Amino acid sequence: MKRRTDTGTTVASTLLLVILAVPAAAQAAVTVKGQLGDHAEFSRLALSLPEGVEAEAVAEACALRVTLPKRANWPVATLNGIWSTRLSGFQVTEDGRSLTADIACGARVTALRERRVLIVDIGALPVPARKPPVPAGLLPSDETPAEALEDTPVSAAAPTAGDAPQAVTAPAPSTFGEIADALNPVRTAQAQPIPPALPTLPPPIKLAPLPAPVPLPPVPVLVKATPPSLDTEIRSSVEQTLRQLETMPAAKPAGTPHPQANQPVAQPVPQGPPPIGPMDVAAWAGEDFVQTRDRLQQALNGAQGRARVDAFIALARFALARALEEEGRATLEAAASQSPAPDQRYSLRILGDAFRALDRAGTPEDSLFVTIPPAASPDHHVWRSATLAPTRWEAAREGLPIALKRLLDYPAELRSRLLTILAEAAVAAPDVNALNLIVLEMITVDAKGMADGRLDYFRGRLAELRNTPDAALDQYRKAAAITHGPFARRAEVRGIELRRTLGSLDEDGAIAELEALRFAWRGDDVETDALAALGNAYARQGRTDAALDLFGLLGRRFGATARGRDALVAGRGLLAAVLDQLERAKPGGLYALALQARHGRLVGLADDGDATLRRRLAALLARDGYSVEATRILHALTEDSSGARRAELGALLARALIESGHETEALEVLNRTGDSGLDAGLAERRALLRADALLGDGDTMRALDALRGLPGAAAARLRARGLFEAGEWPAARTAFAELVDPVPDPAAEDVALYGLSAYLAGDPDTVRGLAGRQGARLAGTRWAGLLDTLTPPPTGDRPLDGDEVTRQLAAADALDRLARGWRSGR
Structure with missing residues (x-):
């Protein structure tokens, strides 16, 4: 007997299992599915959310944020x-809780919730003062008045059977289709944009010309079936477009080209980061230092996620308003480690650029205050001027009046720091008018707060720039009377320098006073500048050893400290003074070689961006005969550069190699450092160097080919040398004559080669006349006595007299001296 199945029991068990499974499903982790797709005019992000979960999509400055009420597993990967x-x-x-993404600043964002799918469309950047073009299919023809289109329903705009093929009508969406769309984010992401644009018809077929123009039938409008939820919105959009078409002229026939069809469509200009807004620095600082900092620390201790980053930003703003650089930098580093949102990263970057402006560190081109054009915010002008002041004073001076007016409302600590940066840049410029405005603001608002001698020091610099040295000395004495602070010591040093300039103190007295103050500077911020001033005094007095010792002391003591940048700047001035003395000294000394051997690394650290000091040192080494060290410096500079700068340094290296007798290496350097975008002067100089190297290498014909078409005396001299070395004596004589005869004081080498060319060409008259005119020009050179030796004796068959014998003995003696001089390599 078969056992009968209990249907009721089975159904009850199934229902019980379903009921028990519902809490487990509710307790599972919330998972969000997503898909991303690109289209011609927009990009679509489709997120499939759990049932009953509300989501919020917000477009911030340059980011998109989607936020849920609770944590979720996002498809980030x-x-x-x-x-x-x-x-x-x-x-x-x-x-x-939130998913963020980077988008273009100012991009159009549209969000729509369709059942469980959140659809976010990110469109192209908006074009100012430009309406989107109307599709061609909506333009009324000559035979279809706008009034008729206005009254015609959207569904009635389809063509008839005799006019055009029937438009395919989309079936109504079913319940199963809607559920499939909600659960399939891939198909949703590849759909059309949220406001569906009406499709345009393909271009009409070109017909053969007829004797009489035949009007074309009206262009039908195809309407795509839309979901019921968007039908009202689309109908109102179409009706609005048709009403706007009433005021437009009738469209031309389809065969007539549109007058603007061939004009290029202007592409939207990408927008940069948003402008820097105003800064309430006084509110950031707070009224009481201790209470404000404690309140910010307490807000930080209990914050999580985005709120914690905001608390760090508030604490960094407090440090900036109070001019606390170290604490501010530490706060910014801590905030950066908390995964801030895009808008928070933007705020942190602005604060970091402000701290770098206070420290005068970094390049201005990397700062947002420089890259973003200043808007109506006066705080932007303040920080832009402070950022540009140390390196680009002319650009910083443009916003100085606005910055000084805004600084009146800043806290005292921050205002004092910023005014000091601007004042030092104005002194270095020098800019008397700007410094006068800055000093007036110091007197107005910070006279009591600048009790460290800062105000008196800058008033002394202002009086010095106004050419009133007595008033400057009085201000320096007032500042030096203060026993603490770096500006008091700076005033002492500047007073000694000014007295030496006025003649009331000689070099020995200046050195004595500076050495007496040397130990008083120990550990002070002014020690680097004071040591540099003492080194300059040693260099002016000719005590190069002592000046080099002080330069090495600056590098050893302060190169790796927080004041390393100031030490390098001070050492740069000291090294420039030492190089000035070495350039005025006689060639052949050892100081240039000692400087390179002992302090070569420090010279590279103290040098500026154009490598001015190292290039001067290389020129001194080449002049004194140390070509290996000179070419080593120039080779390192050339390899570290690019573009036109590399070509210029390559020319200097090639000149040093040619003068040291390495013409082949010079040609290799010129070939390796060439560039197509050089200016005319540098290109001509490199061509002359190439010809010179080819002449030294023995390739005379290629050298003459390289000189073809080059103007100037240098090219003419190389051309004459090439003709001389090629054995073309008459041509060389003519070429050297063009160099020697028109010039009142020609070069000794040109005179000597002119005489040799004339002698070898068999022109004794020219040699005799040249010896009479330019014989004294060769005295003291390696060519001394050459023209006397080459001058032939006077013709005649009479016996030699005493004068002729004396002349020939003098010529023999000159020839002997010439031979000995050439053998010794003089």
Whole structure:
């Protein structure tokens, strides 16, 4: 007997299992699925959310944020693995509640919730004062008045059977289709944009010309079936477009080209980062230092996620308003480690650029205060001027009046630091008018707060720039009377320098006073500048050893400290003074070689961006005969440069190699450092160097070919040398005559080679006349006595008299001296 199945029991068990499974499913982790797709005019992000979960999509400055009420598992790896032109950098923030992505600043963002799918469209950047073009299919023809189109329903705009093929009507969406769309984010991401644009018809077929123009039938409008939820919005958009067409002229026939069809469409200009807004620095600083800092620390201790980053930003703003650089930098580093959102990263970068402006560190081109054009915010002008002041004073001076007016409302500590930066830049410029405005503001608002001698020091510098040295000395004495602070010591040093300039103190007295103050500077901020001033005094007095010792002391003591940058700047001035003395000294000394051997690394650290000091040192080494060290410096500079600068340094290296007798290496350097975008002067100089190297290498014909078409005396001299070395004596004589005869004081080498060319060409008259005119020009050179030797005796058959014998003995003696001089390599 078969056992009968209990249907009721089975159904009850199934229902019980379903009921028990519901809490487990509710307790599972919330998972979000997503897909990303790119289209011609927009990019679409489709996120499939759990049932009953509300999501919020917000477009911030340069980012998109999607926030849920609770934590979720976001498909970050999947979205970052899909390339998109408008969406990138997906990150999870706020402890898993938010998903952020980087978008173009100012991009149009549209969000729409369709059941469980959140659809976010990121469009192209908006074009100012430009309306989107109307599709061609909506333009009324000559035979279809706008009034008729206005009254015609959208569904009635389809063509009839005799006019055009019937438009395919999309079936109404079913319940199963809607559920499939909600659960399939891939198909949703590849759909059309949220406001569906009406499709345009293909271009009409060109017909053969007829004797009489036949009007074309009206262009039908194809309407794509839309979901019921968007039908009202689309109908209102179409009706609005048709009403706007009433005021437009009737469209031309389809065969007539549109007058603007061939004009290029202006592409939207990408927008940069948003402008820097105003800064309430006084509110950032707070009224009481201790209470404000304690309140900010307490807010930081209990914050999580995005709120914790905001607390760090508030603490960094407090440090900036109070001019606390070290604490501010530490706060910015801590905030950067908390995975901040894009808008928070933007705020942190602005604060970091402000701290770098206070420290005068970094390049101004990397700062947002410089890259973003200043808007209406006066705080932007303040920090832009402070950033540009140390290196580009003319650009910083443009916003100085606005900056000085805004600084009146800044806290005293920060205002004092910024005014000092601007004042030092104005002194270095020098800019008397700007320094006068800055000093007036110091007197107005910070006279009591600048009790460290700063105000008196800058008033002394202002009086010095106004050419009133007595008033400057009085201000320096007032500042030096203060026993503490770096500006008091600076005033002492500047007073000694000014008295030496006025003649009331000689070099020995200046050195004595500076040495007496040397130990008083120990550990002070002014020690680097004071040691540099003492080194300059040693260099002016000719005590190069002592000046070099002080330069090495600056590098050893302060090169690796927080004041290393100031030490290098001070050492740069000291080294320039030493090089000035060496350039005025006689060639052949050992100081240039000692400087390179003992302090070569420090010279490279103290040098500026154009390598001015190292190039001067290389020129001194080459002049004194140390060509190996000179070419080593120039070779290192050439390899570390590029473009036109590399070509210029390569020319200097090639000249040093040619003068040391390495013409082959010079040609290799010129070939390796060439560039196509050089200016005319540098290109001509490199061509002359190439010809000179070819002449030294023995390739005379290639050298003459390289000189073809080059103007100037240098090219003419090389051309004459090439003709001389090629054995073309008459041509060489003519070429050297063009160099010697028109010049009142020609070069000794040109005179000597002119005489040799004339002698070898068999022209004794020219040699005799040249010896009479330019014989004294060769005295003291390696060519001394050459023309006397080459001058032939007077013709005649009479016996030699005493004068002729004396002349020939003198010629023999000159020839002997010439031979001995050439053998010794003089």
